[in-house]
Amino acid sequence: MKIVALVAAAGLALAAAACSKPTEEPNAGSTSAAAAKFAACMVTDTGGIDDHSFNASSWAGMQAAESANPAIKAGYTPSTTMADYDPNLTQSVTKGCQYVQAVGGLMGDATKKVATANPKVQFAIVDAGNQGLANVYPIQFETQQAAYLAGYLAAGYSKSGKVGTYGGMKIPPVTIFMDGFADGVAAYNKAKGKNVQLLGWDKAKQDGLFADDFVSQEKGKQKSDTLAAQGADVIFPVAGGAGLGTAANAGSKYVVIWVDADGFETTKYGSVMLTTVVKNSKDGVKDALAKSAATPGTLLTGGFLGTLENNGVSLAPYHDFDSKIDPALKAEIDKLKADIIAGTIKVESPAQPK
Amino acid sequence: MTTSVLDAELAVPTGYWTRARKTGAVMTGLGLLATIVFGLLATGEAARFAYGETVDGKGIDIPGNVGAILFGLIAVAAGVALLVTGRHFGLLVGTALLAFIVSALCWQMSVSPVSHIMPLGSVAAITFTAAIPFIFGSLGGVLCERTGVVNVAIEGQLLTGAFFGSLFGTVTGSFWLGLVAAMVGGALLSAILAVFAIRYLVDQVVVGIVLNVFAGGLTAFFYEQVMRPDTDAYNFPERVPTWPVPGLSEIPVLGPALFNGTIFSYGSLIAVAVVTLTLFRTRWGLRTRAVGEHPAAADTVGIRVLGLRYLNVLIAGAVAGFGGAYFSLQSTTGFSKYMVSGAGFIALAAMIFGRWNPVGALLASLFFGFFGALTSFLIGISSPIPSQFLNMLPYVATIFAVTGLVGRVRAPAADGKPYVKG
Numbered sequence: 001m002k003i004v005a006l007v008a009a010a011g012l013a014l015a016a017a018a019c020s021k022p023t024e025e026p027n028a029g030s031t032s033a034a035a036a037k038f039a040a041c042m043v044t045d046t047g048g049i050d051d052h053s054f055n056a057s058s059w060a061g062m063q064a065a066e067s068a069n070p071a072i073k074a075g076y077t078p079s080t081t082m083a084d085y086d087p088n089l090t091q092s093v094t095k096g097c098q099y100v101q102a103v104g105g106l107m108g109d110a111t112k113k114v115a116t117a118n119p120k121v122q123f124a125i126v127d128a129g130n131q132g133l134a135n136v137y138p139i140q141f142e143t144q145q146a147a148y149l150a151g152y153l154a155a156g157y158s159k160s161g162k163v164g165t166y167g168g169m170k171i172p173p174v175t176i177f178m179d180g181f182a183d184g185v186a187a188y189n190k191a192k193g194k195n196v197q198l199l200g201w202d203k204a205k206q207d208g209l210f211a212d213d214f215v216s217q218e219k220g221k222q223k224s225d226t227l228a229a230q231g232a233d234v235i236f237p238v239a240g241g242a243g244l245g246t247a248a249n250a251g252s253k254y255v256v257i258w259v260d261a262d263g264f265e266t267t268k269y270g271s272v273m274l275t276t277v278v279k280n281s282k283d284g285v286k287d288a289l290a291k292s293a294a295t296p297g298t299l300l301t302g303g304f305l306g307t308l309e310n311n312g313v314s315l316a317p318y319h320d321f322d323s324k325i326d327p328a329l330k331a332e333i334d335k336l337k338a339d340i341i342a343g344t345i346k347v348e349s350p351a352q353p354k
Numbered sequence: 355m356t357t358s359v360l361d362a363e364l365a366v367p368t369g370y371w372t373r374a375r376k377t378g379a380v381m382t383g384l385g386l387l388a389t390i391v392f393g394l395l396a397t398g399e400a401a402r403f404a405y406g407e408t409v410d411g412k413g414i415d416i417p418g419n420v421g422a423i424l425f426g427l428i429a430v431a432a433g434v435a436l437l438v439t440g441r442h443f444g445l446l447v448g449t450a451l452l453a454f455i456v457s458a459l460c461w462q463m464s465v466s467p468v469s470h471i472m473p474l475g476s477v478a479a480i481t482f483t484a485a486i487p488f489i490f491g492s493l494g495g496v497l498c499e500r501t502g503v504v505n506v507a508i509e510g511q512l513l514t515g516a517f518f519g520s521l522f523g524t525v526t527g528s529f530w531l532g533l534v535a536a537m538v539g540g541a542l543l544s545a546i547l548a549v550f551a552i553r554y555l556v557d558q559v560v561v562g563i564v565l566n567v568f569a570g571g572l573t574a575f576f577y578e579q580v581m582r583p584d585t586d587a588y589n590f591p592e593r594v595p596t597w598p599v600p601g602l603s604e605i606p607v608l609g610p611a612l613f614n615g616t617i618f619s620y621g622s623l624i625a626v627a628v629v630t631l632t633l634f635r636t637r638w639g640l641r642t643r644a645v646g647e648h649p650a651a652a653d654t655v656g657i658r659v660l661g662l663r664y665l666n667v668l669i670a671g672a673v674a675g676f677g678g679a680y681f682s683l684q685s686t687t688g689f690s691k692y693m694v695s696g697a698g699f700i701a702l703a704a705m706i707f708g709r710w711n712p713v714g715a716l717l718a719s720l721f722f723g724f725f726g727a728l729t730s731f732l733i734g735i736s737s738p739i740p741s742q743f744l745n746m747l748p749y750v751a752t753i754f755a756v757t758g759l760v761g762r763v764r765a766p767a768a769d770g771k772p773y774v775k776g
Contacts, residue, residue: 229476
């Protein structure tokens with residue numbers, strides 16, 4: 001039995017090591033030694049660093065700030081389950097990080113707890129408010145504005161008169177996309193006297209189709225297969241990595257509108273990407289980190305609110321589809337964008353930052 | 355000992371209220387519920403069941419309220435028949451449940467603000483593809499457990515298969531070699547299970563759980579270190595091609611599901627057939643079952659108990675590994691961390707639900723796949739039922755099925771018990 005216990009323990013240890021190994025250590029050892037360095041640590045949510053989505057773009061922001069300011073040393077810790085959030089954030093503090101970046105609304109509670117316990121450390125969180133704490137810097141987005149443009153585009157592009165969407169999980173940072181998208185489709189119908197149907201989300205009821213997963217491409221594929229069978233020829237997966245299952249199976253059945261980071265550039269499936277509702281976490285994170293590193297020891301005030309106006313949210317270029325979209329439709333979308341920035345059109349969602 | 359257990363289970367319970375009659379009463383109740391509640395809630399709007407893969411094309415129309423009441427009554431009739439006769443259990447329960455579901459669908463579709471059409475071909479296709487990993491996984495479980503080794507490491511075997519399939523499929527440029535590698539990968543993980551369970555007599559459930567964690571961590575680690583830095587070189591495999599059977603793939607409803615498949619869909623059916631035949635019709639199968647039921651007796655007649663257990667656990671790993679490649683070679687192109695996402699545990703449930711029988715496992719897998727497809731469909735047409743409840747559907751159905759329909763399931767007698775020659 002001893003041998004057995006030993007081997008089992010070794011196996012567990014190895015597995016645990018493999019799980020939690022941060023792949024890009026912020027030279028934790030050297031940071032504490034060299035006082036000049038500013039250690040910045042990011043904790044990913046369960047989507048992982050390469051979700052082709054907001055974890056990836058937040059990390060890109062960390063790296064951008066790092067290369068702009070050599071004093072910054074950036075690193076990240078991946079979370080595999082929601083139970084990892086708290087220990088990962090705590091571990092980031094104990095290893096001496098001066099700036100801790102949390103990613104995702106689901107991490108709000110864990111961030112609040114750890115930030116309360118460490119009032120001198122600067123925290124920042126993407127997609128959540130400041131939790132009532134002075135040392136949490138919120139990075140939030142009026143995503144519904146850009147999603148509105150995407151909804152209008154989808155309705156105008158659809159030939160079947162049906163467009164579809166599904167989310168990864170029913171949480172505000174996801175449903176805000178779906179709300180904006182629904183309003184965009186409705187706006188198109190109103191403007192053109194058409195009846196393009198949106199499948200998978202009912203804004204009034206605030207209920208719709210969810211994969212309940214941000215990782216499983218298989219579940220994403222099943223949701224989009226269902227939508228395609230109902231005739232949807234434009235599909236908008238708001239599900240991080242799970243949405244890749246939708247993109248991989250598009251073929252000629254439907255086109256995809258991606259979320260967060262330009263899917264034409266960040267995924268292997270550029271040829272099916274009509275456009276992307278970009279949430280510029282990259283710039284939001286980069287600014288926050290740069291400011292924090294410039295004034296070490298003092299806490300940031302305010303927060304970042306990305307809008308169409310400051311390019312914090314946007315509609316990505318159409319890339320391969322540029323020639324396939326009616327120029328008149330493109331012009332209407334540019335006009336809508338200008339109207340939203342000017343404030344003549346208000347796009348609202350129960351999930352938008354308060 | 356084995357015989358007495360069997361006798362006890364097969365013995366006809368005394369008294370009027372047998373399990374069949376009780377189930378019949380429940381089915382009658384469900385039917386009445388459907389007739390009255392669904393019938394009242396449904397509108398006269400026609401619900402259309404289209405035969406094809408999309409909402410276009412031929413189909414059959416039923417006014418929602420008529421359909422809801424009609425199928426509700428069919429469910430009542432089947433339930434009453436079962437209650438009165440106590441016979442034809444499977445047929446009558448199947449009819450009652452199916453009628454209940456169709457009645458519910460008629461109601462849902464007639465009130466949907468989005469679509470009154472259900473594309474049956476698509477529902478069938480989604481059901482079957484969703485079931486593929488469950489089928490291979492539960493076969494892996496059956497092979498292992500019939501020989502007396504508990505296999506809760508199915509999740510890990512699937513994951514290892516997905517990883518190896520993608521890695522070697524990309525490096526060699528051939529999905530065939532990816533599939534071979536996936537089987538080797540699954541078998542390697544199984545080998546660890548075999549050594550600990552058979553040689554070192556460790557608690558098999560514990561080893562299985564540890565292996566799941568181990569496989570998850572290890573594949574995630576190599577994914578980060580090897581695949582992610584250079585996706586094109588290590589994680590962009592060729593996708594398995596679709597092989598439509600000319601003519602047959604055009605059959606309404608079931609054609610696209612059964613005859614427009616890939617090596618995984620055809621392979622899963624072939625695998626079920628092969629395992630069924632070999633397990634119940636060959637010398638190897640007889641010996642395997644003997645070892646799983648009563649290893650001491652098998653040993654006394656000269657069967658190499660441990661050798662056979664090693665062999666079967668390895669085969670089980672290879673089968674599950676092959677199924678795991680579905681995730682990285684068909685479902686999408688490439689591996690991602692933890693992509694199996696619980697399918698191995700559903701496969702485990704399918705194996706038990708299917709009573710450790712390959713055909714049972716197939717049917718149970720399809721059952722899970724069907725409820726998944728149904729849930730997506732209902733939410734897709736903006737069902738009035740909140741999505742949280744609909745998402746519970748597969749699990750509620752499972753609990754109901756396992757407790758109500760399957761009755762007492764009996765694992766192989768020596769399942770999980772290490773054999774020590776004594």
